[in-house]
Amino acid sequence: MIATAFSLLVPMETEEAQIARGLRGRDPEVLDALIEQYQHRLLRYLLHLTGNRAVAEDLFQETWLRVLEKGHLYDGRNRFVTWLMSIGHNVAIDYLRKRSPASLDEMKDPEEGTPFEPEASGPTPFDIAAEQQQHERFNAALEKVAPLFREVLVLRFQEQMKLEEIASLIRIPVATVKTRIYRGVAALRPLLQGGPQ
Amino acid sequence: MTAREHERALDLIMRRGTEEMATPESAWLNSHLSECSECANFAADFDSTGRLLQAVAVTASPRLVMATQARVRARAAELQERQSRTVLIAISFCIGAMSSTLSAWLWWRFGGWVAQRLALPPSIVEPGVFVAWMLPAVVIAVAMLASSHPVIDRSLTMRILEKQEGGRQ
Numbered sequence: 375m376i377a378t379a380f381s382l383l384v385p386m387e388t389e390e391a392q393i394a395r396g397l398r399g400r401d402p403e404v405l406d407a408l409i410e411q412y413q414h415r416l417l418r419y420l421l422h423l424t425g426n427r428a429v430a431e432d433l434f435q436e437t438w439l440r441v442l443e444k445g446h447l448y449d450g451r452n453r454f455v456t457w458l459m460s461i462g463h464n465v466a467i468d469y470l471r472k473r474s475p476a477s478l479d480e481m482k483d484p485e486e487g488t489p490f491e492p493e494a495s496g497p498t499p500f501d502i503a504a505e506q507q508q509h510e511r512f513n514a515a516l517e518k519v520a521p522l523f524r525e526v527l528v529l530r531f532q533e534q535m536k537l538e539e540i541a542s543l544i545r546i547p548v549a550t551v552k553t554r555i556y557r558g559v560a561a562l563r564p565l566l567q568g569g570p571q
Numbered sequence: 572m573t574a575r576e577h578e579r580a581l582d583l584i585m586r587r588g589t590e591e592m593a594t595p596e597s598a599w600l601n602s603h604l605s606e607c608s609e610c611a612n613f614a615a616d617f618d619s620t621g622r623l624l625q626a627v628a629v630t631a632s633p634r635l636v637m638a639t640q641a642r643v644r645a646r647a648a649e650l651q652e653r654q655s656r657t658v659l660i661a662i663s664f665c666i667g668a669m670s671s672t673l674s675a676w677l678w679w680r681f682g683g684w685v686a687q688r689l690a691l692p693p694s695i696v697e698p699g700v701f702v703a704w705m706l707p708a709v710v711i712a713v714a715m716l717a718s719s720h721p722v723i724d725r726s727l728t729m730r731i732l733e734k735q736e737g738g739r740q
Contacts, residue, residue, distance in 0.1 A: 400647045406640050413636050418629035434631070435639045441642050443650070512623045531624040536589050555585055559616050 390406030390450040424526040515565040525559030580610045667708040
Protein backbone atom coordinates (compact mmCIF):
# COMPACT_ATOMS: atom_id res chain seq x y z
CA MET A 375 0.00 0.00 0.00
CA ILE A 376 2.85 2.34 0.90
CA ALA A 377 4.55 1.46 -2.38
CA THR A 378 1.35 2.28 -4.29
CA ALA A 379 0.99 5.59 -2.53
CA PHE A 380 4.64 6.37 -3.21
CA SER A 381 4.31 5.52 -6.90
CA LEU A 382 1.29 7.81 -7.08
CA LEU A 383 3.13 10.65 -5.39
CA VAL A 384 6.40 10.47 -7.31
CA PRO A 385 5.14 11.55 -10.77
CA MET A 386 3.39 14.61 -9.26
CA GLU A 387 6.49 15.61 -7.30
CA THR A 388 8.65 15.14 -10.36
CA GLU A 389 6.46 17.35 -12.50
CA GLU A 390 6.35 20.13 -9.90
CA ALA A 391 10.08 19.78 -9.29
CA GLN A 392 10.73 20.02 -13.02
CA ILE A 393 8.66 23.19 -13.20
CA ALA A 394 10.55 24.63 -10.23
CA ARG A 395 13.89 23.84 -11.90
CA GLY A 396 12.75 25.37 -15.17
CA LEU A 397 11.58 28.53 -13.43
CA ARG A 398 14.82 28.85 -11.47
CA GLY A 399 16.75 28.68 -14.74
CA ARG A 400 14.24 30.96 -16.49
CA ASP A 401 13.98 28.35 -19.21
CA PRO A 402 11.91 29.88 -22.07
CA GLU A 403 10.72 26.45 -23.23
CA VAL A 404 9.32 25.65 -19.79
CA LEU A 405 7.62 29.03 -19.59
CA ASP A 406 6.13 28.66 -23.07
CA ALA A 407 4.74 25.26 -22.12
CA LEU A 408 3.31 26.58 -18.85
CA ILE A 409 1.62 29.49 -20.60
CA GLU A 410 0.06 27.06 -23.07
CA GLN A 411 -1.04 24.68 -20.34
CA TYR A 412 -2.56 27.17 -17.91
CA GLN A 413 -3.78 29.84 -20.35
CA HIS A 414 -7.52 29.21 -19.97
CA ARG A 415 -7.54 28.63 -16.23
CA LEU A 416 -5.56 31.77 -15.42
CA LEU A 417 -7.55 33.97 -17.79
CA ARG A 418 -10.83 32.59 -16.44
CA TYR A 419 -9.75 33.36 -12.87
CA LEU A 420 -8.63 36.90 -13.73
CA LEU A 421 -11.76 37.48 -15.77
CA HIS A 422 -13.99 36.46 -12.89
CA LEU A 423 -11.92 38.57 -10.55
CA THR A 424 -12.00 41.73 -12.67
CA GLY A 425 -15.12 41.31 -14.77
CA ASN A 426 -13.38 42.97 -17.71
CA ARG A 427 -11.77 41.02 -20.52
CA ALA A 428 -9.28 43.71 -21.59
CA VAL A 429 -8.05 44.20 -18.03
CA ALA A 430 -7.92 40.44 -17.48
CA GLU A 431 -5.75 40.03 -20.60
CA ASP A 432 -3.35 42.74 -19.41
CA LEU A 433 -3.13 41.13 -16.00
CA PHE A 434 -2.65 37.75 -17.67
CA GLN A 435 0.54 39.00 -19.36
CA GLU A 436 1.67 40.77 -16.20
CA THR A 437 1.17 37.58 -14.20
CA TRP A 438 3.43 35.58 -16.48
CA LEU A 439 6.11 38.28 -16.37
CA ARG A 440 5.96 38.10 -12.60
CA VAL A 441 6.16 34.30 -12.74
CA LEU A 442 9.37 34.74 -14.72
CA GLU A 443 10.81 37.24 -12.24
CA LYS A 444 9.70 35.44 -9.06
CA GLY A 445 10.15 31.93 -10.44
CA HIS A 446 13.07 31.19 -8.11
CA LEU A 447 10.66 31.49 -5.17
CA TYR A 448 8.60 28.50 -6.30
CA ASP A 449 10.01 25.45 -4.53
CA GLY A 450 7.87 22.76 -6.19
CA ARG A 451 6.39 21.54 -2.91
CA ASN A 452 2.89 22.82 -3.60
CA ARG A 453 0.83 22.55 -6.76
CA PHE A 454 2.04 24.96 -9.44
CA VAL A 455 -1.50 26.08 -10.25
CA THR A 456 -2.02 27.28 -6.67
CA TRP A 457 1.20 29.29 -6.82
CA LEU A 458 0.27 30.66 -10.24
CA MET A 459 -3.16 31.77 -9.04
CA SER A 460 -1.61 33.45 -6.00
CA ILE A 461 0.67 35.42 -8.34
CA GLY A 462 -2.39 36.33 -10.43
CA HIS A 463 -4.24 37.37 -7.28
CA ASN A 464 -1.33 39.62 -6.20
CA VAL A 465 -1.07 41.16 -9.67
CA ALA A 466 -4.78 41.97 -9.59
CA ILE A 467 -4.48 43.46 -6.09
CA ASP A 468 -1.50 45.59 -7.18
CA TYR A 469 -3.50 46.79 -10.17
CA LEU A 470 -6.39 47.75 -7.91
CA ARG A 471 -4.09 49.57 -5.51
CA LYS A 472 -2.70 51.64 -8.38
CA ARG A 473 -6.17 52.48 -9.58
CA SER A 474 -7.59 52.80 -6.03
CA PRO A 475 -11.17 51.97 -6.89
CA ALA A 476 -13.71 51.53 -4.12
CA SER A 477 -14.30 47.97 -5.25
CA LEU A 478 -13.42 45.57 -8.02
CA ASP A 479 -16.78 46.19 -9.64
CA GLU A 480 -15.62 49.62 -10.73
CA MET A 481 -13.30 47.90 -13.17
CA LYS A 482 -16.22 46.53 -15.10
CA ASP A 483 -16.77 48.04 -18.51
CA PRO A 484 -20.46 48.94 -18.76
CA GLU A 485 -20.24 49.00 -22.57
CA GLU A 486 -19.06 45.44 -22.66
CA GLY A 487 -21.55 42.61 -22.96
CA THR A 488 -21.42 39.40 -21.02
CA PRO A 489 -17.75 38.47 -20.89
CA PHE A 490 -18.29 34.77 -20.62
CA GLU A 491 -19.27 32.39 -23.35
CA PRO A 492 -21.55 29.75 -21.94
CA GLU A 493 -21.23 26.22 -23.18
CA ALA A 494 -24.53 25.27 -24.72
CA SER A 495 -25.31 21.61 -24.88
CA GLY A 496 -28.51 19.64 -24.66
CA PRO A 497 -30.44 17.04 -26.46
CA THR A 498 -33.18 19.28 -27.90
CA PRO A 499 -33.26 22.87 -29.19
CA PHE A 500 -35.61 23.72 -26.34
CA ASP A 501 -33.16 22.35 -23.79
CA ILE A 502 -30.33 24.22 -25.48
CA ALA A 503 -32.26 27.47 -25.41
CA ALA A 504 -33.33 26.94 -21.80
CA GLU A 505 -29.84 26.05 -20.69
CA GLN A 506 -28.31 28.99 -22.53
CA GLN A 507 -30.85 31.30 -20.97
CA GLN A 508 -30.01 29.92 -17.56
CA HIS A 509 -26.27 30.39 -18.19
CA GLU A 510 -26.83 33.96 -19.28
CA ARG A 511 -28.89 34.67 -16.19
CA PHE A 512 -26.27 32.95 -14.08
CA ASN A 513 -23.46 35.02 -15.59
CA ALA A 514 -25.46 38.19 -15.08
CA ALA A 515 -26.10 37.20 -11.47
CA LEU A 516 -22.47 36.19 -10.94
CA GLU A 517 -21.29 39.60 -12.11
CA LYS A 518 -23.44 41.19 -9.42
CA VAL A 519 -21.84 39.12 -6.68
CA ALA A 520 -19.10 40.98 -4.81
CA PRO A 521 -15.67 40.08 -6.24
CA LEU A 522 -14.50 38.80 -2.87
CA PHE A 523 -17.19 36.12 -2.94
CA ARG A 524 -16.91 35.54 -6.69
CA GLU A 525 -13.21 34.82 -6.35
CA VAL A 526 -13.63 32.03 -3.79
CA LEU A 527 -16.50 30.50 -5.76
CA VAL A 528 -14.33 30.38 -8.88
CA LEU A 529 -11.41 28.85 -7.00
CA ARG A 530 -13.62 26.31 -5.27
CA PHE A 531 -15.75 25.21 -8.21
CA GLN A 532 -13.73 25.89 -11.34
CA GLU A 533 -10.26 25.20 -9.97
CA GLN A 534 -11.50 22.51 -7.60
CA MET A 535 -9.26 23.85 -4.85
CA LYS A 536 -9.42 22.74 -1.25
CA LEU A 537 -10.47 25.29 1.35
CA GLU A 538 -6.93 25.37 2.76
CA GLU A 539 -5.47 26.01 -0.69
CA ILE A 540 -7.84 28.92 -1.24
CA ALA A 541 -6.98 30.28 2.20
CA SER A 542 -3.24 30.17 1.54
CA LEU A 543 -3.68 31.65 -1.94
CA ILE A 544 -5.70 34.66 -0.79
CA ARG A 545 -3.97 34.75 2.60
CA ILE A 546 -7.09 34.64 4.69
CA PRO A 547 -8.22 32.20 7.39
CA VAL A 548 -10.09 29.07 6.32
CA ALA A 549 -13.09 30.29 8.33
CA THR A 550 -13.20 33.44 6.17
CA VAL A 551 -13.09 31.30 3.03
CA LYS A 552 -16.08 29.35 4.28
CA THR A 553 -17.96 32.54 5.12
CA ARG A 554 -17.28 33.97 1.67
CA ILE A 555 -18.40 30.76 -0.05
CA TYR A 556 -21.54 30.70 2.05
CA ARG A 557 -22.34 34.33 1.28
CA GLY A 558 -21.50 33.88 -2.40
CA VAL A 559 -23.88 30.94 -2.70
CA ALA A 560 -26.49 32.89 -0.74
CA ALA A 561 -26.13 35.82 -3.15
CA LEU A 562 -26.83 33.50 -6.07
CA ARG A 563 -29.74 31.78 -4.32
CA PRO A 564 -32.54 33.87 -5.87
CA LEU A 565 -31.38 32.86 -9.34
CA LEU A 566 -30.85 29.23 -8.40
CA GLN A 567 -34.29 28.93 -6.87
CA GLY A 568 -36.16 30.98 -9.44
CA GLY A 569 -34.36 29.85 -12.61
CA PRO A 570 -35.52 27.09 -14.91
CA GLN A 571 -34.21 23.67 -14.00
CA MET B 572 -29.64 20.45 16.75
CA THR B 573 -26.71 22.55 17.91
CA ALA B 574 -24.93 25.35 16.08
CA ARG B 575 -21.80 23.23 16.12
CA GLU B 576 -23.58 20.49 14.15
CA HIS B 577 -24.74 22.97 11.51
CA GLU B 578 -21.22 24.35 11.30
CA ARG B 579 -19.82 20.85 10.85
CA ALA B 580 -22.37 20.11 8.14
CA LEU B 581 -21.51 23.29 6.21
CA ASP B 582 -17.81 22.46 6.47
CA LEU B 583 -18.36 18.96 5.08
CA ILE B 584 -20.58 20.24 2.27
CA MET B 585 -17.90 22.72 1.20
CA ARG B 586 -15.18 20.05 1.31
CA ARG B 587 -17.22 17.44 -0.52
CA GLY B 588 -15.86 16.82 -3.99
CA THR B 589 -12.38 18.21 -3.45
CA GLU B 590 -11.40 16.20 -0.39
CA GLU B 591 -11.87 12.60 0.56
CA MET B 592 -14.52 12.12 3.17
CA ALA B 593 -14.49 9.22 5.62
CA THR B 594 -17.53 6.93 5.53
CA PRO B 595 -18.72 7.84 9.07
CA GLU B 596 -18.54 11.55 8.20
CA SER B 597 -20.43 11.01 4.97
CA ALA B 598 -23.09 9.01 6.79
CA TRP B 599 -23.37 11.66 9.48
CA LEU B 600 -23.76 14.38 6.83
CA ASN B 601 -26.47 12.48 4.98
CA SER B 602 -28.28 11.90 8.23
CA HIS B 603 -28.02 15.57 9.15
CA LEU B 604 -29.23 16.72 5.73
CA SER B 605 -32.26 14.46 5.96
CA GLU B 606 -33.22 16.14 9.22
CA CYS B 607 -32.13 19.75 8.65
CA SER B 608 -33.89 21.52 5.80
CA GLU B 609 -31.70 24.63 6.12
CA CYS B 610 -28.46 22.71 5.56
CA ALA B 611 -30.12 20.58 2.86
CA ASN B 612 -31.16 23.73 1.00
CA PHE B 613 -27.65 25.10 1.26
CA ALA B 614 -26.22 21.82 -0.05
CA ALA B 615 -28.59 21.96 -3.04
CA ASP B 616 -27.70 25.61 -3.77
CA PHE B 617 -24.02 24.84 -3.35
CA ASP B 618 -24.17 21.96 -5.83
CA SER B 619 -26.22 24.03 -8.32
CA THR B 620 -23.72 26.89 -8.11
CA GLY B 621 -20.90 24.45 -8.77
CA ARG B 622 -22.62 22.94 -11.80
CA LEU B 623 -23.40 26.32 -13.34
CA LEU B 624 -19.97 27.74 -12.63
CA GLN B 625 -18.25 24.72 -14.14
CA ALA B 626 -20.33 25.14 -17.29
CA VAL B 627 -18.97 28.65 -17.87
CA ALA B 628 -16.29 28.45 -20.57
CA VAL B 629 -13.59 31.07 -20.95
CA THR B 630 -10.84 30.66 -23.48
CA ALA B 631 -7.68 32.63 -24.10
CA SER B 632 -7.09 33.64 -27.71
CA PRO B 633 -4.00 32.35 -29.57
CA ARG B 634 -2.99 35.99 -30.12
CA LEU B 635 -2.91 36.61 -26.37
CA VAL B 636 -0.90 33.45 -25.73
CA MET B 637 1.60 34.26 -28.45
CA ALA B 638 2.01 37.88 -27.34
CA THR B 639 2.51 36.73 -23.74
CA GLN B 640 5.11 34.16 -24.75
CA ALA B 641 6.96 36.81 -26.77
CA ARG B 642 6.92 39.29 -23.87
CA VAL B 643 8.11 36.64 -21.43
CA ARG B 644 10.93 35.57 -23.74
CA ALA B 645 12.02 39.19 -24.27
CA ARG B 646 11.94 39.85 -20.54
CA ALA B 647 13.91 36.65 -19.88
CA ALA B 648 16.57 37.81 -22.35
CA GLU B 649 16.74 41.22 -20.64
CA LEU B 650 17.11 39.65 -17.22
CA GLN B 651 19.81 37.30 -18.46
CA GLU B 652 21.72 40.19 -20.03
CA ARG B 653 21.39 42.27 -16.88
CA GLN B 654 22.61 39.37 -14.78
CA SER B 655 25.68 38.77 -16.95
CA ARG B 656 26.51 42.49 -16.86
CA THR B 657 26.17 42.55 -13.09
CA VAL B 658 28.61 39.66 -12.84
CA LEU B 659 31.03 41.45 -15.18
CA ILE B 660 30.85 44.65 -13.16
CA ALA B 661 31.38 42.74 -9.91
CA ILE B 662 34.45 40.95 -11.29
CA SER B 663 35.88 44.21 -12.65
CA PHE B 664 35.30 45.95 -9.34
CA CYS B 665 37.09 43.17 -7.47
CA ILE B 666 40.05 43.27 -9.86
CA GLY B 667 40.25 47.06 -9.62
CA ALA B 668 40.01 47.03 -5.83
CA MET B 669 42.63 44.29 -5.50
CA SER B 670 45.14 45.95 -7.84
CA SER B 671 44.65 49.32 -6.17
CA THR B 672 45.14 47.85 -2.70
CA LEU B 673 48.22 45.87 -3.70
CA SER B 674 49.83 48.73 -5.60
CA ALA B 675 49.09 51.53 -3.08
CA TRP B 676 52.21 50.93 -1.02
CA LEU B 677 54.40 50.60 -4.14
CA TRP B 678 53.06 53.79 -5.66
CA TRP B 679 53.59 55.66 -2.37
CA ARG B 680 57.20 54.46 -2.17
CA PHE B 681 57.76 55.29 -5.85
CA GLY B 682 56.32 58.78 -5.32
CA GLY B 683 58.68 59.32 -2.37
CA TRP B 684 61.64 58.17 -4.46
CA VAL B 685 60.73 60.49 -7.37
CA ALA B 686 60.22 63.43 -5.02
CA GLN B 687 63.64 62.80 -3.46
CA ARG B 688 65.48 62.33 -6.75
CA LEU B 689 63.93 65.28 -8.55
CA ALA B 690 63.45 67.45 -5.48
CA LEU B 691 59.78 67.99 -6.26
CA PRO B 692 57.38 69.47 -3.71
CA PRO B 693 54.67 67.18 -2.18
CA SER B 694 51.92 69.31 -3.79
CA ILE B 695 53.01 67.94 -7.18
CA VAL B 696 54.06 64.41 -6.23
CA GLU B 697 51.01 63.47 -4.12
CA PRO B 698 48.38 64.18 -6.83
CA GLY B 699 50.59 62.28 -9.28
CA VAL B 700 50.77 59.28 -6.99
CA PHE B 701 47.01 59.42 -6.52
CA VAL B 702 46.39 59.45 -10.30
CA ALA B 703 48.79 56.56 -10.86
CA TRP B 704 47.13 54.64 -8.02
CA MET B 705 43.68 55.15 -9.53
CA LEU B 706 44.86 54.26 -13.02
CA PRO B 707 43.80 50.53 -13.04
CA ALA B 708 40.26 51.37 -11.90
CA VAL B 709 40.01 54.21 -14.45
CA VAL B 710 41.26 51.95 -17.25
CA ILE B 711 38.72 49.25 -16.33
CA ALA B 712 35.88 51.79 -16.13
CA VAL B 713 36.81 53.28 -19.53
CA ALA B 714 37.08 49.81 -21.06
CA MET B 715 33.65 48.84 -19.71
CA LEU B 716 32.06 52.05 -20.93
CA ALA B 717 33.62 51.58 -24.35
CA SER B 718 32.26 48.03 -24.66
CA SER B 719 28.86 48.72 -23.13
CA HIS B 720 25.59 48.61 -25.01
CA PRO B 721 22.02 49.35 -23.86
CA VAL B 722 20.84 46.91 -21.22
CA ILE B 723 17.29 46.97 -22.58
CA ASP B 724 17.11 46.35 -26.28
CA ARG B 725 13.78 47.78 -27.37
CA SER B 726 13.73 45.84 -30.61
CA LEU B 727 14.20 42.54 -28.82
CA THR B 728 10.48 41.91 -28.35
CA MET B 729 9.81 42.53 -32.03
CA ARG B 730 12.66 40.28 -33.11
CA ILE B 731 11.45 37.43 -30.90
CA LEU B 732 7.87 37.90 -32.07
CA GLU B 733 8.91 37.84 -35.72
CA LYS B 734 11.06 34.77 -35.12
CA GLN B 735 8.21 33.02 -33.36
CA GLU B 736 5.74 33.87 -36.13
CA GLY B 737 8.24 32.64 -38.71
CA GLY B 738 8.66 29.41 -36.80
CA ARG B 739 4.92 28.78 -36.65
CA GLN B 740 4.37 29.38 -40.37
